[in-house]
Amino acid sequence: MSKKLCKTLVLGAALALLLALFSVGVFAAGDPVQAVNNLSDFLFKVIKAIGLIILAFGIVQLGLSIKSHDPSQRANGFLTVAGGVVIAFAKEILDLITA
Numbered sequence: 345m346s347k348k349l350c351k352t353l354v355l356g357a358a359l360a361l362l363l364a365l366f367s368v369g370v371f372a373a374g375d376p377v378q379a380v381n382n383l384s385d386f387l388f389k390v391i392k393a394i395g396l397i398i399l400a401f402g403i404v405q406l407g408l409s410i411k412s413h414d415p416s417q418r419a420n421g422f423l424t425v426a427g428g429v430v431i432a433f434a435k436e437i438l439d440l441i442t443a
């Protein structure tokens with residue numbers, strides 16, 4: 345097969361897949377607001393997991409900086425820990441602000 349034909353077939357398959365995906369209806373559980381709430385909860389859980397990973401990395405970085413007596417790495421460790429805490433508890437912080 346030539347390169348141009350291969351690209352054309354891949355593009356056609358991708359377009360067919362997109363057409364099939366857009367022609368299928370979205371199945372919500374009767375209430376569209378509930379579907380949005382479920383998506384929001386899922387996204388906040390993903391953000392919380394990322395924040396906890398960053399928090400753990402910051403704690404490790406802070407521990408290594410204390411061991412090596414490196415002040416610049418210690419400052420980066422504190423900033424990473426603070427950022428991880430803010431990201432991990434973003435939903436709770438937003439709830440406090442909006443309540």
